[in-house]
Amino acid sequence: MDIQNYIREIQDFPKxxxxxxxxxxxLANPEATKTCLDMLLKNLxxxxxxxVVGVESRGFFFGTLIANGLNAGFVPVRKPKKLPYETLTASYELEYGTDxxxxxxxxxxxGERVxxxxDVLATGGTAKAVCELVEKLGGTIVQCNFLMELSFLNGREKIKQYNVFAPLVY
Structure with a gap:
């Protein structure tokens, strides 16, 4: 099954x-979701x-499934003021400003293996910030795992010291 057939491209969104x-x-197709999950778990x-650390919000979809498949805990990383307990923060660069x-x-x-x-490795800013958070807490990053990579944005360069995996590359 070619999971690319289940990824729709929307022009001029969000801008x-x-x-x-x-x-x-x-996500709406159970067989495509299972195939995709198997691809993400294959080398793990x-x-x-x-x-498994899932990044808000689309990283939650497969992040929780990956955690379940690996019998691991799931940790959400969220935008500010969404988590109820004490937090550690990291800022990162956006195209226009920071977040x-x-x-x-x-x-x-x-020492925990993470x-x-x-969902997407684009410019790499978000992934780099999450790596910083995990390492500040003492975690060891085993892999940065994405459903797809937009290689023309060179995001892999920002996290090149880590094992990076994406089954789909555009």
Missing amino acids: PGIAFKDITPL RDEKIDK VLEIHTDAIKA IIHD
Whole structure:
């Protein structure tokens, strides 16, 4: 099954000039979702993983499934003021300005082996910020895992010291 057939491209969303990769058709199809999950888990089955960190919000969809498939805990990384407990923050660059992500201070223990999952690796700013959060808490990053990579944006360069995996590359 070619999961690319279940990713719809929406032109000029969320703003002119952007070709948004919409994964909702993929999520709506159980067989495509399972195929995609199998692809994301393929090279992790022999790894001991303690936590999967999912990035708000589209990283939550497969992040929780990956965690379940690896018998690991799931940790959400969210926008400011969305998590109820004490948080650690990291800021990152956007095309126009900066944004902030937060993680609970007790979400990862020193030495835990962590997968970071998000739907898309684009410019790499978000992924780099999440890596910083995980490492500040003492986690060891086993892999930065994405459903797709937009290679023309060179995001991999910002996280090149980590193992990066994306089954779909555009």
